[in-house]
Amino acid sequence: MKIGVGVEGPSDLQFWNKLLHKHFRSCRFDVRNMKNRDKLIRESPRLLETFMDLHYDAGFILVDLDDEQCVSAVLELFCESVRQKAQLPKKDRFLHVCVAKKNLESWYLADPDAINAVVPGCLYSAPTETSHLGKGKLRELLVSQLGRGAGFNEIAFAKGIAPKFSPQRALSHSSSFSYFWDVIESRIRRPVSRT
Numbered sequence: 677m678k679i680g681v682g683v684e685g686p687s688d689l690q691f692w693n694k695l696l697h698k699h700f701r702s703c704r705f706d707v708r709n710m711k712n713r714d715k716l717i718r719e720s721p722r723l724l725e726t727f728m729d730l731h732y733d734a735g736f737i738l739v740d741l742d743d744e745q746c747v748s749a750v751l752e753l754f755c756e757s758v759r760q761k762a763q764l765p766k767k768d769r770f771l772h773v774c775v776a777k778k779n780l781e782s783w784y785l786a787d788p789d790a791i792n793a794v795v796p797g798c799l800y801s802a803p804t805e806t807s808h809l810g811k812g813k814l815r816e817l818l819v820s821q822l823g824r825g826a827g828f829n830e831i832a833f834a835k836g837i838a839p840k841f842s843p844q845r846a847l848s849h850s851s852s853f854s855y856f857w858d859v860i861e862s863r864i865r866r867p868v869s870r871t
Contacts, residue, residue: 677703677864680727680735682720684713687830688738688780694838700864706732713740720758724771734863735771737762738856740779741807747775772863774856777807781814783853784837786846793840794833797821802849 681696683689689709696705708723710716716723720737727735737758744750751759751773762773776783785791788802791814798821803809815828847854 678730678732679703679705679860679863680723680730680732681705681707682710682716682723682735682737683707684716684738684740684780685709685711685830687834690831691780691784691834691838691841692738694835695841695843696860698839699843700860703864706730713742717753721755724758724761728770736856736860737771737773738780739773739775741775741777741852742779747777750775766859766862772859774859775852776856777850777852778809779811781811782806782809783846783850784833784841785809785813786849786853787841788849789845790837790840790842791817794837795821804849806850807852 679696681692683692686709689707693705693707696703696707706727710719710723716737716739723737724735739750741747741750744753751762754762754773758771758773761771762769764770783806785800785806786802788800791800791802792798795817798817800817814833818828843853843857847857
């Protein structure tokens with residue numbers, strides 16, 4: 677099975693490339709870094725076409741909620757053809773648009789054991805729902821543990837947390853991560869034909 681995944685940036689690429697291949701060894705994932713959110717949204721029709729031309733079994737677009745109020749507001753940012761394909765019944769859907777509330781950082785924060793393993797001396801405890809945490813929460817944790825002068829390299833952090841991240845632990849702390857993980861697992865268990 678082959679699945680295409682479009683992501684916003686280089687740290688997302690590092691994280692998903694490691695995590696997906698680790699947890700779904702029977703699949704091949706083609707994770708594409710689109711450099712930023714706007715380009716990911718703008719280029720999604722071309723990305724979708726590429727995934728279909730390569731005869732992949734499914735395509736995923738992973739995008740942050742950012743400042744939009746809800747998932748449907750994010751979907752409205754995509755062109756009509758992408759919206760239509762992403763809203764087909766799940767059993768017929770090739771393209772899945774999954775929205776991280778508020779951002780991918782909130783998905784990292786859904787696994788407290790991984791955070792504590794990657795941030796030296798950290799005793800982080802995940803709330804019931806991480807989508808309510810502000811975008812700077814991860815940086816705040818690092819500064820509180822390592823001091824004001826600590827730099828934050830998103831790419832290095834993504835590489836470091838991916839091998840320690842447990843989707844099973846994260847499921848109960850992030851509804852948007854749980855949705856994404858359920859969809860990808862169901863696609864791998866039950867492939868559908870492309871339309």
